[in-house]
Amino acid sequence: MRKLIQPARETWADLVKRPTKNLEDLEPGILETFKLVKEQGDAALLQLAEKYDGVKLESLLVTAQEIAEAESQVPQELKEAILQAYSNIQLFHTQQAEPVKQVETMFGVTCWRKSVPIDRVGLYIPGGTAPLFSTLLMLGVPARIAGCKELVLCTPPSRDGNIHPAILYTASLLGVTRIVKSGGAQAVAAMAFGTESVPAVYKIFGPGNQYVTVAKQLVSKAGVAIDLPAGPSEVLVMADESATPAFVAADLLSQAEHGADSQVVLLTTSEEVLQEVEQELQAQLEVLPRKEFAAKALDKSVGIVLASADEMLAFSNLYAPEHLILSVADFEELLDGITNAGSVFLGHFSPESAGDYASGTNHTLPTNGYARAYSGVSLDSFVKKITFQYITREGLQNIGKTIETMAEAEGLEAHKNAVSIRLKELNRV
Amino acid sequence: MRKLIQPARETWADLVKRPTKNLEDLEPGILETFKLVKEQGDAALLQLAEKYDGVKLESLLVTAQEIAEAESQVPQELKEAILQAYSNIQLFHTQQAEPVKQVETMFGVTCWRKSVPIDRVGLYIPGGTAPLFSTLLMLGVPARIAGCKELVLCTPPSRDGNIHPAILYTASLLGVTRIVKSGGAQAVAAMAFGTESVPAVYKIFGPGNQYVTVAKQLVSKAGVAIDLPAGPSEVLVMADESATPAFVAADLLSQAEHGADSQVVLLTTSEEVLQEVEQELQAQLEVLPRKEFAAKALDKSVGIVLASADEMLAFSNLYAPEHLILSVADFEELLDGITNAGSVFLGHFSPESAGDYASGTNHTLPTNGYARAYSGVSLDSFVKKITFQYITREGLQNIGKTIETMAEAEGLEAHKNAVSIRLKELNRV
Numbered sequence: 001m002r003k004l005i006q007p008a009r010e011t012w013a014d015l016v017k018r019p020t021k022n023l024e025d026l027e028p029g030i031l032e033t034f035k036l037v038k039e040q041g042d043a044a045l046l047q048l049a050e051k052y053d054g055v056k057l058e059s060l061l062v063t064a065q066e067i068a069e070a071e072s073q074v075p076q077e078l079k080e081a082i083l084q085a086y087s088n089i090q091l092f093h094t095q096q097a098e099p100v101k102q103v104e105t106m107f108g109v110t111c112w113r114k115s116v117p118i119d120r121v122g123l124y125i126p127g128g129t130a131p132l133f134s135t136l137l138m139l140g141v142p143a144r145i146a147g148c149k150e151l152v153l154c155t156p157p158s159r160d161g162n163i164h165p166a167i168l169y170t171a172s173l174l175g176v177t178r179i180v181k182s183g184g185a186q187a188v189a190a191m192a193f194g195t196e197s198v199p200a201v202y203k204i205f206g207p208g209n210q211y212v213t214v215a216k217q218l219v220s221k222a223g224v225a226i227d228l229p230a231g232p233s234e235v236l237v238m239a240d241e242s243a244t245p246a247f248v249a250a251d252l253l254s255q256a257e258h259g260a261d262s263q264v265v266l267l268t269t270s271e272e273v274l275q276e277v278e279q280e281l282q283a284q285l286e287v288l289p290r291k292e293f294a295a296k297a298l299d300k301s302v303g304i305v306l307a308s309a310d311e312m313l314a315f316s317n318l319y320a321p322e323h324l325i326l327s328v329a330d331f332e333e334l335l336d337g338i339t340n341a342g343s344v345f346l347g348h349f350s351p352e353s354a355g356d357y358a359s360g361t362n363h364t365l366p367t368n369g370y371a372r373a374y375s376g377v378s379l380d381s382f383v384k385k386i387t388f389q390y391i392t393r394e395g396l397q398n399i400g401k402t403i404e405t406m407a408e409a410e411g412l413e414a415h416k417n418a419v420s421i422r423l424k425e426l427n428r429v
Numbered sequence: 430m431r432k433l434i435q436p437a438r439e440t441w442a443d444l445v446k447r448p449t450k451n452l453e454d455l456e457p458g459i460l461e462t463f464k465l466v467k468e469q470g471d472a473a474l475l476q477l478a479e480k481y482d483g484v485k486l487e488s489l490l491v492t493a494q495e496i497a498e499a500e501s502q503v504p505q506e507l508k509e510a511i512l513q514a515y516s517n518i519q520l521f522h523t524q525q526a527e528p529v530k531q532v533e534t535m536f537g538v539t540c541w542r543k544s545v546p547i548d549r550v551g552l553y554i555p556g557g558t559a560p561l562f563s564t565l566l567m568l569g570v571p572a573r574i575a576g577c578k579e580l581v582l583c584t585p586p587s588r589d590g591n592i593h594p595a596i597l598y599t600a601s602l603l604g605v606t607r608i609v610k611s612g613g614a615q616a617v618a619a620m621a622f623g624t625e626s627v628p629a630v631y632k633i634f635g636p637g638n639q640y641v642t643v644a645k646q647l648v649s650k651a652g653v654a655i656d657l658p659a660g661p662s663e664v665l666v667m668a669d670e671s672a673t674p675a676f677v678a679a680d681l682l683s684q685a686e687h688g689a690d691s692q693v694v695l696l697t698t699s700e701e702v703l704q705e706v707e708q709e710l711q712a713q714l715e716v717l718p719r720k721e722f723a724a725k726a727l728d729k730s731v732g733i734v735l736a737s738a739d740e741m742l743a744f745s746n747l748y749a750p751e752h753l754i755l756s757v758a759d760f761e762e763l764l765d766g767i768t769n770a771g772s773v774f775l776g777h778f779s780p781e782s783a784g785d786y787a788s789g790t791n792h793t794l795p796t797n798g799y800a801r802a803y804s805g806v807s808l809d810s811f812v813k814k815i816t817f818q819y820i821t822r823e824g825l826q827n828i829g830k831t832i833e834t835m836a837e838a839e840g841l842e843a844h845k846n847a848v849s850i851r852l853k854e855l856n857r858v
Contacts, residue, residue, distance in 0.1 A: 081834035088534035088828075095530050096542070103524050105517035105789035113525070113790075116768055118802050130839040166838055202802040221646065223658065225802035229649075244854070250847040257843040284850075289842050335817070339545055343816040349855075350820040351847035357835045358828055360534035361542075361816040373547050373631040373654035375814040385804040387772040387790040388764070391779040399517075399787055405510035406786045409595055410559040413718050414686040418679040418780035425673070426778075 001264075001278055002302045005271065015302065016319040018231065018263060018368050026214045030185045034193070034218070037186055041195035048186045053127075055161045060197045062163060062171075062179035070168035082133065082170055085358040089141045092360030096379035097145070108395020115383040117147040118225075120199055122191035123176070124206030127156035127183055131164035132207070134356065138363050138377065139205045139227075140174035146382035151176045152191060152201055156183025184208075188215035192224045203227070205364070205377065227377055231368030234263030235352055236321035238312045239277070241270045242329040247348060248273070249280035251325055252301070253294055254353050260296035263367075265319060266303040267312040274303045313337045320371040323352045342371045393426055430693075430707055431731045434700065444731065445748040447660065447692060447797050455643045459614045463622070463647070466615050470624035477615040482556075484590045489626045491592060491600075491608035499597035511562065511599055514787040518570045521789030525808035526574070537824020544812040546576040547654075549628055551620035552605075553635030556585035556612055560593035561636070563785065567792050567806065568634045568656075569603035575811035580605045581620060581630055585612025613637075617644035621653045632656070634793070634806065656806055660797030663692030664781055665750035667741045668706070670699045671758040676777060677702070678709030680754055681730070682723055683782050689725035692796075694748060695732040696741040703732045742766045749800040752781045771800045822855055 007015065036044040042060055049057050074082075102112045123139045125132050136153070143151055153176050155163055163181060171179055180198055182190060188208075194200030203225040204216055213230040220226045235255035239248050252264050268274050281298060288294055306312050313334055316324060320340035328334065331346045338344060342365030343355050355361045364377035391399065400419045407415035436444065465473040471489055478486050503511075531541045552568045554561050565582070572580055582605050584592055592610060600608050609627055611619060617637075623629030632654040633645055642659040649655045664684035668677050681693050697703050710727060717723055735741050742763055745753060749769035757763065760775045767773060771794030772784050784790045793806035820828065829848045836844035 077834055078838050081831040081838075084535075084828075084831045085835060088538070091534045092532050092540050095532050098527070101524050103521050103789065105520045106513075109517070109783070109788050111521050111789045113807070119768060130841060132839060134835055134839060217650065220658075223797060223799060225799070229652065246850055247847070247854075250843065250850045253843040254841070254847040257841060284843075284846065288846075289840070294843060331819075338815065339548060340813070341815050343818070346817060346819040349822050349825045349851055350818055351832075351851065353832050353836055353841075353844040353847045354538070354820055354825070354828060355816075355818055356832075356844060358831045359538050359818045359820065360532065360540045361818055366813075368652060370652060370654070371813060371815075373813065375812075376816060378542070378814060380809065380814070383804075384769070384795075384800060384802065385807060385809070386767065386770050386800075387784075387805060388775060389772070389779055389784055389788045389790055390760075390775040391783055391788065393778050396778045396783070399513075399783060402510040402513045402787045403780075403782050403785075405506055406514060406563055407782055409507050409510075410561060410563060411718070412559060412683070412686060412782075414679070414682040414713075414723060415782040415785060417713065417717075418676070418683040418782045421675055421679045422778055422780065425676075 001281065001298055003274060004302060004304045006305060006307055012315060012318055023210055023214050026211060027218065030211060030215050030218060033185045034189045037189035037195065038193050042197050045182045045186055045190055045195060048184070049157060049182060052184055053156050054159045055157050057157060057161055057181055060180055060182060062168060062181065067168050067172045070165035071172065073165035074169045078166060079169065082137070082173070085137055086141060086173060088358055088360035089137055090145065093142045093145050093379050106395065106398050108392040109389065109399050111387065111389045113385045113387045115385050117149065117383055118202050119148065120150040120152070120201040121148050121382060122152045122154065122201035122204040124187060124204060124208055124212060125153065125155040125167060126208050126212070127158065131166050133166040133170040134363065135207060136167060136170045140176060142377065142379045143382045144174060145379055148382055150199060152178050152180065152198060154180045154182050154187035154191060157181040185211045185215035188212060188219060192219035192222065227364060227381060228366055228374060229370055231370070232261040232263055233258045234321055234367055235323040235325060236265040236267065236316055236319055237325040237327055238316060239266065239268045239273050240309065240328040241273065243273055243327040244348060245273060245276035245280045248277045248327055249284050251351055252281065253284055253288065254351065255323070256294035256297035256301070257288060257290040259293050262297040264297055264301035265321065267306055267315055268303070269306060269308060269312065271305050274305055277303065309334060316341070320369045322365045322367045322371060325352060340372045342366050342376050396422055397426060430710065430727055432703060433731060433733045435734060435736060441744060441747055452639055452643045455640060456647065459640060459644050459647060462614045463618045466618035466624065467622050471626050474611045474615055474619055474624060478586060478611060481613055482585050483588045484586050486586060486590055486610055489609055489611060491597065491610065496597050496601050499594035500601065502594040503598045507595060508598065511566070511602070514566055515570060515602060517787055517789035518566055519574065522571045522574050522808050535824065535827045537821040538818070538828050540816065540818045542814045542816045545815050546578065546812055547631050548577065549579040549581070549630040550577050550811060551581045551583065551630035551633040553616060553633060553637055553641060554582065554584040554596060555637050555641065556587065560595050562595040562599040563792065564636060565596060565599045569605060571806065571808045572811045573603060574808055577811055579628060581607050581609065581627060583609045583611050583616035583620060586610040614640045614644035617641060617648060621648035621651065656793060656810060657795055657803060658799055660799070661690040661692055662687045663750055663796055664752040664754060665694040665696065665745050665748055666754040667745060667757055668695065668697040668702050669738065669757040670702065672702055672756040673777060674702060674705035674709045677706045677756055678713050680780055681710065682713055682717065683780065684752070685723040685726035685730070686717060686719040688722050691726040693726055693730035694750065696735055696744055697732070698735060698737060698741065700734050703734055706732065738763060745770070749798045751794045751796045751800060754781060769801045771795050771805050825851055826855060
């Protein structure tokens with residue numbers, strides 16, 4: 001961990017910069033994959049599963065039998081944990097539903113908006129080092145609350161052609177029945193353009209490697225919505241003298257273990273806390289199974305001593321962290337000052353991993369400084385909000401002149417006429 | 430208008446397709462513009478104003494004096510109309526504010542989310558054939574309600590170096606004081622990357638020509654958020670036997686006059702209505718000042734006779750129109766069936782132009798079928814929703830096991846340890 005003591009304000013803009021990664025070189029290969037999937041559909045997915053996942057699949061779709069078997073393979077303790085998390089996530093996201101409120105802006109002019117589920121959504125869950133059933137919960141639960149009619153799940157198979165039982169168990173809880181054994185750019189293409197087994201969806205959610213990231217970017221240019229622009233996961237911890245260095249170190253490591261490009265920032269008002277956290281980091285790192293990832297991320301991490309809580313807040317808002325942990329005594333005093341963050345963890349007993357799994361908040365959050373303008377995934381992400389207006393005869397007589405005057409001033413005579421022709425009729429009767 | 434009588438369902442997918450326009454050829458030129466703006470800042474904007482807008486500007490920024498003069502140039506009638514529209518838009522958008530609701534998902538685990546304004550937003554208002562002060566209202570009013578700290582307005586100057594007084598008057602009402610005389614890709618670059626006069630913003634809103642469209646796409650790849658992907662404006666009207674053909678024709682023309690690429694679709698259950706609307710179109714078209722645009726758009730438009738209201742609804746949902754007008758007697762019966770649309774106008778006296786200007790709903794809406802997954806601009810567009818969680822000691826004891834079990838099953842030991850290390854401490858005390 002690089003250490004900085006009260007760096008000058010002018011240097012902050014550089015300190016909050018994330019490393020940029022140019023992925024444009026991947027685009028031609030991914031466009032080739034898109035072409036293959038568009039032309040050959042399922043056959044392309046099968047062929048690419050053989051090539052990239054090293055497995056000759058009998059069927060792209062997970063069968064009911066596979067799901068039933070998975071259920072028996074998931075330990076009872078894990079099932080209970082998943083059910084508890086499900087319940088908490090559901091409770092929190094249900095509260096995000098927006099009631100329909102009719103507003104009569106003028107007499108006879110009534111407007112409202114209504115949340116309507118996105119008909120078909122695609123969920124991508126990566127394979128690789130960890131079976132991310134938690135991400136499936138974070139995407140599937142709000143999709144279900146929203147009432148999306150069709151959920152398609154794509155996830156790459158292991159070399160033996162299977163999907164991790166915890167993923168299948170979670171999918172089954174969510175009532176996701178179309179589970180496709182496909183990963184990478186080809187899975188994104190299948191969800192965007194459709195194949196025999198995969199219906200084309202209107203929005204694609206979920207994390208993935210750089211191929212998935214670029215594929216999502218490319219399909220979003222073609223009109224398929226995506227959840228969020230992607231970037232490496234990150235945490236910023238503010239710690240004052242009241243912080244327990246061992247807890248802070250554990251939080252930093254839980255971010256660092258995600259991968260070598262994870263971003264880890266510690267702000268503190270106490271040089272002593274910084275030193276103690278560093279010692280704890282070394283000690284705790286030693287026993288971690290994912291030590292290698294974490295060590296690489298820590299190498300690039302930074303610990304900064306600042307003069308006051310206000311300075312920590314100013315730096316954090318400039319950084320706009322995905323996860324913000326306030327390991328300080330008086331976190332309530334800082335709450336109103338937080339302007340840019342994805343999700344915030346308050347006090348000494350609210351570790352990031354609570355939100356990653358089970359507190360109820362969503363863990364799909366804006367990285368890379370996107371928290372300046374983007375929100376994390378929520379119930380909103382699975383609906384469109386359609387506006388409605390109903391104008392009575394009297395209402396049009398009230399608002400008509402306003403519309404006519406504005407339309408005329410903008411030089412849009414036909415806009416004006418759509419009102420005038422009606423007013424003429426009303427005045428005639 | 431092309432006429433189709435009860436086309437077979439298999440043909441619908443083709444009928445709802447919008448023409449695609451490949452704008453990739455514009456990218457290299459626009460990237461050059463970006464480079465120039467990044468390197469030379471204001472000087473580049475001045476240079477490009479001379480090149481593209483044909484004016485040698487003395488100053489990029491509109492002065493207080495120019496604003497004061499504009500106020501005296503706007504006719505009283507237009508001021509009153511703008512104020513009425515402002516009031517209605519404000520009333521409707523204020524209702525979209527989300528109250529903070531704390532949810533205790535488990536005893537001692539409290540979660541909530543809070544809407545926080547995006548600090549700095551950029552509004553782009555095109556020049557050209559019409560001074561779109563209405564669009565400035567549609568973007569500026571919710572930005573003000575949200576509480577965005579800084580609003581930057583970019584709009585191209587006319588050849589004499591001025592901005593239309595109605596734009597300046599509206600900007601002044603909104604309290605927008607940084608008004609930049611700059612248009613096109615260079616204005617987008619200035620808002621995305623910043624210059625001496627233009628602070629870099631986190632999100633860019635507003636319509637524009639194809640250069641603006643592509644520039645917004647390109648900066649969104651670089652992490653600056655944008656309001657919506659762009660496409661030509663469109664309306665779909667459903668008309669039954671109760672519809673007044675002259676009203677329907679006026680609504681179709683108010684869309685068609687936007688430009689030659691405007692999309693206009695009429696669905697009706699009555700062949701007679703279709704014929705009468707066609708006759709009205711010809712008659713009304715003749716007297717329109719923007720006849721040429723409208724005629725070109727109408728040439729590519731389509732009128733379709735379908736068997737029932739249900740069929741009209743099914744077609745409309747497949748098309749996912751930006752604007753949907755229900756010129757039918759029993760529109761209430763159709764409301765629940767609408768799944769894909771931007772904004773909906775109900776009955777015979779709710780023309781689209783009401784929503785374009787003054788009813789209170791927003792007119793920045795998803796085109797090009799994006800209504801399947803995107804919402805129009807609203808108060809939501811100007812805030813981030815940040816989630817918070819506070820877990821007490823007892824709360825962590827309640828939820829700890831769930832987190833540990835899930836983290837372990839995902840192979841993320843450090844995530845688990847962030848909880849375990851705290852539980853150990855709690856059990857020790």
